[in-house]
Amino acid sequence: MPVRCAWLAWLLPLLMGAGPGQALAQTAGRQQQLVRMVRQDCGACHGMRLNGGLGPALTPQALAERPLDSLVATILQGRPGTPMPPWQPLISEPEARWIAERLQAGFPEEPPKALR
Secondary structure, eight states: OOOOTHHHHHHHHHHTTOOTTTTTTTSHHHHHHHHHHIIIIIHHHHOTTSSOSSSOOOSHHHHTTSOHHHHHHHHHHOOTTSSOOOOTTTSOHHHHHHHHHHHHHOOOOOOOGGGO
């Protein structure tokens, strides 16, 4: 997996003894980090609007029939034999579930740069 700037956001909590999902999982700041990660990192393959590209679309319509647990497993474990990497080293199971729930509902946009 290529090195990404997002790794820095994960490093500090890990060095302090907390897992990525502990204490940060439900804060507004952490949610913004997850939105940015999906829009930028996932969007690189799934399309910046998540309408598909190298990877399939991640729109509510495309994911409507997919079980939530299956989406969470795919996010965490990736898809062997495809370019889809496992994100488990960077996000927790609750964070992956939060992402999957948002994808099925319609993923939020990134806030404008001035608000970040």
